[in-house]
Each structure stands twice: as C-alpha cells, then as structure tokens.
Amino acid sequence: MHLIELLTLRSKPAGGLYFLLTRRCPLLCDHCSTNSTLTSEEAAEDEILRFVNTLTPTSRPDIIFLSGGEPLLRPRLVRQIIEKSHACGARVVMITGMFFARQEKIPRLIEEVLNETDHLMTSLDIFHERQVPRVDVLRVLRTLVDNGKDVSIQIAGWNEHDPYLPEVISSVREHLGDRVPMLVETIKYLGRARQMETSHQFKPANSLPTTEASPCVMISWPVVTWDGTITACCNEDVVDGIHAPHLRLGHIVTEDWQTIRDRHLQTSLYRALRTFGPLYLNQQYGSGKVACEGYCQTCRKLPDDPVITQRIEEIMARPSTGYLERQLTMLQEQRHAAYSDIAAYAHLVKLGYKEQEIASL
Numbered sequence: 001m002h003l004i005e006l007l008t009l010r011s012k013p014a015g016g017l018y019f020l021l022t023r024r025c026p027l028l029c030d031h032c033s034t035n036s037t038l039t040s041e042e043a044a045e046d047e048i049l050r051f052v053n054t055l056t057p058t059s060r061p062d063i064i065f066l067s068g069g070e071p072l073l074r075p076r077l078v079r080q081i082i083e084k085s086h087a088c089g090a091r092v093v094m095i096t097g098m099f100f101a102r103q104e105k106i107p108r109l110i111e112e113v114l115n116e117t118d119h120l121m122t123s124l125d126i127f128h129e130r131q132v133p134r135v136d137v138l139r140v141l142r143t144l145v146d147n148g149k150d151v152s153i154q155i156a157g158w159n160e161h162d163p164y165l166p167e168v169i170s171s172v173r174e175h176l177g178d179r180v181p182m183l184v185e186t187i188k189y190l191g192r193a194r195q196m197e198t199s200h201q202f203k204p205a206n207s208l209p210t211t212e213a214s215p216c217v218m219i220s221w222p223v224v225t226w227d228g229t230i231t232a233c234c235n236e237d238v239v240d241g242i243h244a245p246h247l248r249l250g251h252i253v254t255e256d257w258q259t260i261r262d263r264h265l266q267t268s269l270y271r272a273l274r275t276f277g278p279l280y281l282n283q284q285y286g287s288g289k290v291a292c293e294g295y296c297q298t299c300r301k302l303p304d305d306p307v308i309t310q311r312i313e314e315i316m317a318r319p320s321t322g323y324l325e326r327q328l329t330m331l332q333e334q335r336h337a338a339y340s341d342i343a344a345y346a347h348l349v350k351l352g353y354k355e356q357e358i359a360s361l
C-alpha cells in the first residue's frame, strides 16, 4: 500500500483506527510529541486483543494504524494484531522510530513483523538522527524496499527554509532512488517539543482563529490511546486525557469495533465538527455562552451550551447536510492525497506511486 492511498483514506470517517500500542519508547527525542520514556504506560495485552478480536470481515476499518511510543517494543502483540486484521481483510500500517536499526542484525521477530505489515513508516529529523543514525535507517529501508515492502518517511524541519530538508531529501533519494515517498512537515509544538517554544528557530504552525466553516480533519479516525480509552479525535491533548468527555467514544475493555464505529459516524456533534469545525458551530448556532478562545479550546467547551447541542441535532438531521458531508469527504480525500504542510515538498508523497494501486478506491 502506497502512502498516497493511506493519505486518501485518512479523510474517510472511521476508515481507519489509530492504535497507540504503548507509550513506551527506547528513544528520547527532544521533540517527542507523546512525551514517551521507557517506563511510560500501556494497556494490558489481553485487553487490547479482546478489542481487536471484535473485528470481523464485515465490520472492520480499512486500516489499522499501529503507533506509540514505539509499537515494536511489543512485537508479539503486533504480530497477533496483524494476523487478526489480515484475517478480517484490514491492512496494517505501522510507524516506528527504528531503534533496532542501531544494531547490525535486526532481531528475528522484529524482522518478521516488519515484513508482515502492509506499509511501514519511519521518521527522519535532527532529533531522531541523534538517536538512530541516518545511515542505519537508510540501510534497513533499503533492504525492505529491495524486498518489495511499501515504506515511507516522515521528514520534519523547523520551517520551509530549514536547510536540513533539502539535504536529507537528497540523501534519501541518493540511497533509495525515487522508490520511497516522503511526507515533509514542520516540527509541531507538542509533547516535549513544547519546551522549545522559546527557541529562535521554533515556528509552530499557526492555528488562525476563524469563524468561517473550517472542518476538523482530526476527528476522522477513532484512536485507541495508551490506557485503552478510545477517543473520537487524534488531537494530542485529547489523546493525552485532557478533560473532553464529549470526545470519548469508549474503552477497549467494554466496547466492540462496531459500537465504536457507529458512535463515531452517527454522533451529530462529531459529524458537525467534521463538516463545519468548532468555531463556526459556536458562532452560528451558539447562545453566546461559549467564548471563542481558539479552535480546540472552543471545541472542548461546546457541550457547555445546550443551545448548540440542540441546534446541531436539527442541522445534522437535514438530508442536505448529509449530501454536504459526502461532498466534503470526497474533496478532502483529493486534497489529503497531495498534502504536505510545506507545499514546496508536496510532490514527494507521490514518489514510487503507480496509478493502478488505488484504482480500487
């Protein structure tokens, strides 16, 4: 599966499921968005498998996206999830920091699991390179690509003018040819990266306050968080447990996939956030009780205004709104397939892509 197919499906509500298998990670990158350490938390294996075993061939996401922390700290669990997902017809994408690339020989179980995933992502940026040398990451990727594995690289720099970006991109193309797509992004002000807020280099992405419709793209796939809570959006603060009960879908010990999927697709507030975004909802349908204090801050307060809740139910029940939702999803699929928050590098997501690969979409 090519990166473009993954990015396209990212806009399909409940088309995928993010699974944060562990918050633990053996790397200690300064910019880690999840604040991971080797002793961070993780849900119990039997709880995770209980939920995974509720997937069926007729009720499953298209993609299970395994992340962490470092999912390959639990390779046996990863293998069981892959087996179950494949048996149901779902594909598995995994992102890894490649801690194992620092040693000459990859442990056998990890090597097998790498080969069993449908798409493998890894990261290159100045912080990862301090933990795992670039030459080691490229060596492992080279072997995987030579064996026909679909891989991609998330590359991050301070901003579009960061000289690191053209240098690392040229290095990847030199070692791997044009077979490996790259998603080039700016470093985000999250997790441990918050400590770098005052750095003169650090330019966090703007979140412009706007009261025009600005659909939330983060509420597309449900997320199983490190403690087994399932959230409707993948915003790091929400995943990290900030108070937002209206965005909680359930827990892996009590719910099954079908229940989570139905809630995610049918809850009027989630549909409205996907279609209009929180600022527009507050301005158009609110009573004035909730102040517009920023995109996600406003979202977290929407339930404080019962007028909004009632109006959203009415608006989302209209057939015309359903039509609008479907059109918007199609537009977002096209846009996300060619997305990079640094436009000059957007074309790199297409490297190695063959048209016929997504003919079935």
Ligand code: SF4
Binding pocket: 216, 217, 218, 219, 233, 234, 235, 238, 247, 273, 278, 295, 296, 299, 300
């Ligand atoms: S607007 Fe709401 S749903 Fe969207 S990312 Fe922010 S908190 Fe999550």
